[in-house]
Amino acid sequence: MTQLNRRHFLGTSAGAALALSASSRVWAQSPNEKLGVAIIGTGGRGQSHMSAFLQDPRSEIRAIVDVDETHAARSADAIEKQQGKRPLVLADMRRVLDDPSIDAISTATPNHWHALCGVWAMQAGKDAYIEKPISHNIAEGSALVAAAKKYKRICQVGTQCRSSAAVRDAVEFLNNGGIGEVKFARGLCYKRRKSIGPLGDYPIPAAVDFNLWSGPAPYTDPRSTRERFHYDWHWQRLYGNGDLGNQGPHQTDIARWGLGIEEHPRNIISYGGRLGYKAERKDPNYVDAGDTANTEVTIYDYGDKTIVFETRGLDVDNSADEQINQMFGPKGNKVGVIFYGSDGYLVQKTYSECVAYDKDMNVIKEFKGGGDHFGNFLDACYSRDPSDQFATARDGHLSAGMSHLGNISYYLGEENKVSVDELESVISKVKSRDDNGETLARTVRHLRDNGVDLERYPLSLGVQLAFDPKREVFTNAPQANPMLTREYRKGFECPTADAV
Ligand SMILES: NC(=O)c1ccc[n+]([C@@H]2O[C@H](COP(=O)([O-])OP(=O)(O)OC[C@H]3O[C@@H](n4cnc5c(N)ncnc54)[C@H](O)[C@@H]3O)[C@@H](O)[C@H]2O)c1
Numbered sequence: 001m002t003q004l005n006r007r008h009f010l011g012t013s014a015g016a017a018l019a020l021s022a023s024s025r026v027w028a029q030s031p032n033e034k035l036g037v038a039i040i041g042t043g044g045r046g047q048s049h050m051s052a053f054l055q056d057p058r059s060e061i062r063a064i065v066d067v068d069e070t071h072a073a074r075s076a077d078a079i080e081k082q083q084g085k086r087p088l089v090l091a092d093m094r095r096v097l098d099d100p101s102i103d104a105i106s107t108a109t110p111n112h113w114h115a116l117c118g119v120w121a122m123q124a125g126k127d128a129y130i131e132k133p134i135s136h137n138i139a140e141g142s143a144l145v146a147a148a149k150k151y152k153r154i155c156q157v158g159t160q161c162r163s164s165a166a167v168r169d170a171v172e173f174l175n176n177g178g179i180g181e182v183k184f185a186r187g188l189c190y191k192r193r194k195s196i197g198p199l200g201d202y203p204i205p206a207a208v209d210f211n212l213w214s215g216p217a218p219y220t221d222p223r224s225t226r227e228r229f230h231y232d233w234h235w236q237r238l239y240g241n242g243d244l245g246n247q248g249p250h251q252t253d254i255a256r257w258g259l260g261i262e263e264h265p266r267n268i269i270s271y272g273g274r275l276g277y278k279a280e281r282k283d284p285n286y287v288d289a290g291d292t293a294n295t296e297v298t299i300y301d302y303g304d305k306t307i308v309f310e311t312r313g314l315d316v317d318n319s320a321d322e323q324i325n326q327m328f329g330p331k332g333n334k335v336g337v338i339f340y341g342s343d344g345y346l347v348q349k350t351y352s353e354c355v356a357y358d359k360d361m362n363v364i365k366e367f368k369g370g371g372d373h374f375g376n377f378l379d380a381c382y383s384r385d386p387s388d389q390f391a392t393a394r395d396g397h398l399s400a401g402m403s404h405l406g407n408i409s410y411y412l413g414e415e416n417k418v419s420v421d422e423l424e425s426v427i428s429k430v431k432s433r434d435d436n437g438e439t440l441a442r443t444v445r446h447l448r449d450n451g452v453d454l455e456r457y458p459l460s461l462g463v464q465l466a467f468d469p470k471r472e473v474f475t476n477a478p479q480a481n482p483m484l485t486r487e488y489r490k491g492f493e494c495p496t497a498d499a500v
Helices: 003-010 016-021 046-057 069-083 112-122 138-150 165-175 210-214 246-261 322-328 373-383 393-412 422-429 436-449 478-484
Strands: 034-038 059-065 088-089 104-107 127-130 156-159 182-190 267-273 297-301 306-314 332-339 344-350 354-359 365-367 459-461 467-470
Touching: 016 156, 034 046, 034 373, 046 059, 046 069, 046 373, 069 088, 069 165, 104 112, 104 138, 104 373, 112 127, 112 138, 127 344, 127 373, 138 156, 138 393, 156 373, 156 393, 165 246, 165 354, 182 322, 246 306, 246 332, 246 344, 246 393, 246 478, 267 393, 267 422, 297 393, 297 436, 306 393, 322 332, 322 344, 373 436, 393 467, 393 478, 422 459
Parallel strands: 034 059, 034 104, 059 088, 104 127, 127 156, 182 306
Antiparallel strands: 182 332, 267 297, 267 459, 267 467, 297 306, 332 344, 344 354, 354 365
């Protein structure tokens, strides 16, 4: 048992508690006191996990787990070089669970693995830093919340804006009435995503253990239908959650946080499609390998508050209205959150920059500064106090949950292709604090500007879903309830919240 675990089992004596919470850096003075970390998944994002734990003197990376041996070896080499000590190199995460030198796991696997990895780790007594979206479906998010509570583990979700000084200060400004009364926020993911290539039958990279990669998801045949094996799983719903569940959880989280919403929405409706790639490839028969929406608008009703989330994957130059252009600039991606207050607007523009405007769009306050989200995780691991955490499992569950609920509405209505007029007539009646008609009109203009023929390739209108936020079930659409979970492969079952 490492010193950290031993401390946990000994409980928090007054002296230890004081020393741990007052300055966890004190503990890092002794090499024996380092927190042993296993990094699970070392593709793109896993590299940032590695850098963060390498830089923090309170932690030591003791294991690298990756089902791609090339990634694992490359990462272990880099760690050995910087840390002076080679970590264990493993393909199967279950091997770190009973390793007493590992106090915490930090995972950046594909989304379909997040929850099971986190639950297993916490059941084994480890703390867990889990990338966003914390889950692949609603039931998995609940399981993580329950596991953190039951096993008294620190479970931090990787929405790093929660540790950003700019965003923290801006949310405080909002809470103090800086822009008056606020009941509506709009999340934007206007982020160009090109086609991922034609749907096909592609070889799995030789270095990848595809059984372990698939884990809780089905073991498919053909084994890969996308050209690029890594990363592009984001756009295949068996593994990813589209951009609403990729970039989205950063912004859904900030929108919810700023509005002070601590529950799931009560009504949800999405419309959208995976559009524009035939025009992009100049081939009317082109079928892209992705099956998540690249264009999606979701309206979340929280009783007296509304959040609208807009996802756009086609070219977004000059595709917004004048006000959004003024806030984010007309050219290039526009990713952030706009809060609409009775006295002005607050805009999260980047991970480390927010701006408040008055009603005439004069800047009234600017917020700048980033943060150390991994450091915040370590703070809580040492203090053993979840209230020290900036992004708990429950935060992750509610914010990822927004993506899942929006996608369920879209998936259920995917075949319900409607004309713009039909869409307008339905959407204009949906309860919302947004001008639903204007948001639709802007979305339609953007699609047409990108060469999408909406008469030939119409938008899909999702099912309007009523959700019971406490029981986490749909109350008007029984066909939607099975989509709150998935069928798990034997050996990779994620337990439900009451069975963790
Ligand atoms: N917080 C952020 O800003 C941020 C940024 C980028 C990505 N992410 C998140 O990080 C996660 C990973 O994204 P990515 O872009 O690095 O994807 P990626 O496909 O590039 O990397 C995933 C890595 O995980 C490995 N892997 C897959 N299954 C595994 C398993 N069972 N055990 C161990 N390793 C496994 C893969 O071999 C690969 O090396 C995603 O969930 C994504 O949403 C977060």
